[in-house]
Amino acid sequence: MTHRATAESRSSRPDSPFPTVTDTDIHRVRQTIITWFEIAARPLPWRDADTSAWAVLVSEIMSQQTPVSRVEPRWREWLQKWPTPADLAQAPTAEVLHSWDRLGYPRRALRLQEAARVIAEELDGRVPRTAQELERLPGIGAYTAAAVASFAHGERTTVLDTNVRRVLIRLFAGRDRPSASPGRAETGWASQFVPETDHEKWNAGIMEFGALVCTARNPRCQSCPLNDICAWQKAGRPASAEKPKTQKWAGTDRQLRGAIMDVLKSAHAETTSDFPDSVALDLFTASTTTIDSDLLDAVGHATSESLTKMRDLTADSDRILRIIDGLVVDGLAAQHEERLSLPQ
Template structure:
């Protein structure tokens, strides 16, 4: 019966899959790795143009490794979580220095690269190298929670039970195809907000739907305002550095956030994180950049 579920989802993927550039033939492991890091907590629609620009500019890890880290941050644009740009740059240097310029192919090697956790290591090993891993992202967790466990949403943190279930579903043949198919189902049909059960290839065997789509009764899943936070302040400051064509005088940073205490804390945080660099003359710039 697990086999029937898998087959229905993989068949659906055959006709419903999006034509995403990092899925096309000829895209190497570097392109896959770049896409996976950009897609961490970021919608596909916003990643698309940045990925295209990035791959044209830096088609290999060595090309990116030759740049100062600040250039990666600059071209990250407004994708958010800019530490990922630093992580990708550090990946490029580690790949160049320690892996002969080639993105490593095993889960364990990938997992040791900066900013690569369980999901991303499994995804790259699967999608770039055909490996067989449980690729457990938020989409897959939601699909399995509904179809198998009969609950609207998965637990807040990944549990051992979820992992065991995901591993039990890995097919012996073409595991990456199953992994990308079930992810795609979660992204397009079995969505968080308004699932399109009418279009779902496994609606007839979905435990949650068969139970009448009972509402989630677990602990509150959210609650986090953004306005006024250090995160927003950091974002404002970094945007100034990104868009500047030279070292930025302190007053230009002061202008974008009125609370001086919070502003200084945020700026110190950016410097500590390696996202900003103070110069001897009191100006600031993206780390290592010249222009």
């Protein structure tokens, strides 16, 4: 008795990370979000009833850290070119990367093809139904596994993306934004909101609500249907003390790697036929992974010494030498070196 009371009072303190939520509020939020979703949802193509599980999986991979508005055209082209896992499994990797275009994090494209090969060759071409099975595939973590199980197969899962986390934390913990990454405690806490029926509408709806109403920067609190129970609203919408750390871009390896990708993709577009088996493919692939430090170092410090190193790396490809020379001529390499050698 005493123990139980202590635990409850502790978990329901306002500053608790994941406060106790009353059944009344749980039902109110479920009903409100599902009703709102049926009216306000964006007509995203992968939500169509005839979308295959594979197509849903592709949409989720493409949407990782990428706004859905940029995903939609790429998704359409991708599924037209490779409608099934077997199609993507057989595609030249260089073409896969080229079709990824500028969606960012091109390693996702490589892992999507790896996943396609596992599905095509080991799973009889069928996308796994459960989150547990899905999470074994390359490039699929907790979020994507739960999302594909729910949206492609109607499994009851707890989908916890950046939107869901922000909405629930604001509503019930009164904080501006969630922690850097979700833990088991948060996932368990969030699972209580997922209803027994209509769980797919809840999962999609709460995500959509975070994307359209309870947004990160300028939330539409005036038109929010949950305004009256929102703990963050009641607390005066306090801003988080912690500033999120922003990645550098200009002057870093990432900028140079992007430049290399651009040049290699142009080369690929010109000569699709001879590209896949060339050294260019190796570099093209390598430049999307973390094993390219030698390459970047060589280009980034475009001295005669590093060019020698580069020529060793690309000994049998005149094409790549011309690409590297082009980078040097464009001044990208020199610019990069200049920034790297700034005094600490």
